[in-house]
Structure formats: structure tokens, C-alpha cells
Amino acid sequence: MWNWLRQIKDSITQKTTGLMRMQFWREAVEDIFCDNPPHQPVATELWRAVKRHNLTKMWFIKIIDEREKNLDDRAYRNIQELETYAENTQSALLYLTLEVLGVRDIHADHAASHIGKAQGIVTCLRATPYHSTRQKVFLPMDICMLHGVSQEDFIRGKQEKNVRDVVYDIASQAHIHLEHVALDDYLCNMRKVDFNIFHPSLQKKSTLLPLHLYIRSWKKTY
Numbered sequence: 001m002w003n004w005l006r007q008i009k010d011s012i013t014q015k016t017t018g019l020m021r022m023q024f025w026r027e028a029v030e031d032i033f034c035d036n037p038p039h040q041p042v043a044t045e046l047w048r049a050v051k052r053h054n055l056t057k058m059w060f061i062k063i064i065d066e067r068e069k070n071l072d073d074r075a076y077r078n079i080q081e082l083e084t085y086a087e088n089t090q091s092a093l094l095y096l097t098l099e100v101l102g103v104r105d106i107h108a109d110h111a112a113s114h115i116g117k118a119q120g121i122v123t124c125l126r127a128t129p130y131h132s133t134r135q136k137v138f139l140p141m142d143i144c145m146l147h148g149v150s151q152e153d154f155i156r157g158k159q160e161k162n163v164r165d166v167v168y169d170i171a172s173q174a175h176i177h178l179e180h181v182a183l184d185d186y187l188c189n190m191r192k193v194d195f196n197i198f199h200p201s202l203q204k205k206s207t208l209l210p211l212h213l214y215i216r217s218w219k220k221t222y
Contacts, residue, residue: 015071022068029060053100059092066092075151076124078142079173086120087113118177125170125190128154129198143169157198164195171195 028043037047049055066088076082094112098104124138131138137151144150146169147162154163171190193199 015073018071019068022064022071026061026064029057029064033057049100053102055096055099059096062088062092073136075138075144076140079121079140079170082121082124082140083117083173086117086123089116090120090123091116114177118174121170121174121177125167125174125197126202129157129203132157139166139170159196159198164197167195167197 028038028040028046031037032043032047032050035047037043066085070085076085091113094116095109098108098112128137128139132155135155137154139154143166147165149162149166153160167190189202190197193201196202
């Protein structure tokens with residue numbers, strides 16, 4: 001379901017179509033928790049997972065509601081709005097993952113909240129070059145205005161200091177949420193290129209990420 005919701009925004013040309021698809025999943029979730037899932041493969045598997053792991057409906061609804069708001073296709077007004085989006089999507093997904101694993105612990109939820117927010121901020125940064133090629137910029141407007149940077153500056157791929165200062169401020173907010181997990185690798189790499197978000201090295205996937213995750217898990221350094 002997560003992938004379906006994530007792809008809706010990029011696969012539609014009219015907001016009305018996206019709203020209809022969101023409504024389908026909202027009703028599907030309601031039916032699933034009434035033990036009457038729709039005849040749809042993903043919904044059927046989701047119903048089985050809900051029954052097996054006693055998953056919380058609230059997290060599904062938060063993900064759908066936040067994804068629906070995001071169909072407006074506008075920049076975040078401030079960093080807090082971006083964090084709220086991340087909390088209700090990325091963090092909510094992590095809460096569900098913990099439930100699937102049988103972990104219901106306030107400390108684990110606290111960690112998941114910070115990791116989800118950091119992941120949401122990093123995802124917004126990493127997607128900026130791609131969105132810029134489509135004439136769209138979603139970075140928080142308050143930070144852009146603080147440094148005198150316009151959306152057009154990102155669309156044109158400018159790399160002046162004030163543009164990098166915007167990236168630095170946003171990346172710093174992600175760093176506040178976490179310092180010792182995989183997402184921090186991207187932030188460290190960004191620092192190496194002086195917060196030039198368009199640097200080619202930032203678009204490469206880390207082939208050693210699985211190994212890094214294993215080592216950190218073994219050392220318990222998350």
C-alpha cells in the first residue's frame with residue numbers, strides 16, 4: 001500500500017484523480033478493520049497483516065491523510081510543516097514496522113519518530129535535483145526566504161553560497177534528529193561537497209549500505 005500511495009502523486013495529471021485513489025484506500029482501510037477487505041490483492045495482503053499482527057488503524061489513516069494533503073503540489077511553508085509530513089508518513093510507517101516485529105515500546109517509538117523525520121527531510125533534499133528538472137521545488141519557503149533564494153534558483157541549478165546555505169540549514173535539522181544511522185551517510189557526503197545539492201556524487205546509491213547496516217547492527221551503534 002505504501003508504494004501505491006507514494007506513486008499516486010507522480011502518476012496523475014489531475015488532483016481529482018489522486019483524491020479518488022486516496023479515497024479508495026481510505027475506504028479499503030476502514031473495510032479491512034471491519035474484517036471485510038475489498039477484492040484487491042494489496043488490500044487482501046494488508047488485511048492478513050492486520051489480523052496477524054494486530055496493526056493500528058490510526059497509522060494507516062495518518063499516512064493516507066498526509067499523502068492526500070501533499071497532492072497540492074506546493075512547497076512546504078516551513079521546516080515544521082515538512083517535519084509534520086515526515087512524522088505522519090515515514091514515522092507512521094516505522095511504527096507499523098515495529099508492530100509487525102512485535103515491538104511495542106515507547107522508547108522504540110521515540111527513536112522511530114526521530115528517524116522518520118530525518119528520513120523525510122533527507123528524502124526532500126535528495127529529490128530536489130529531480131524535482132527541479134520538472135520545474136518544481138518543495139524545500140521549506142521560510143528557509144529559502146531567509147537566505148534570499150527563490151525557487152527559480154534551484155530550478156536553474158544555481159550553486160551560489162546562499163543556495164548552499166539553504167541546503168545546510170535543512171540538512172542541519174535532519175542531523176538534529178539522528179547522528180548514527182544510515183541516513184547520516186548522505187548528510188556527511190553533502191558536507192564533503194560543501195552542501196552543493198546538485199553534485200553528481202550525491203545522486204549515487206551506496207553499494208556498501210547493506211554492509212554498513214550490518215556492521216552497525218552488530219556493534220549496536222544505531
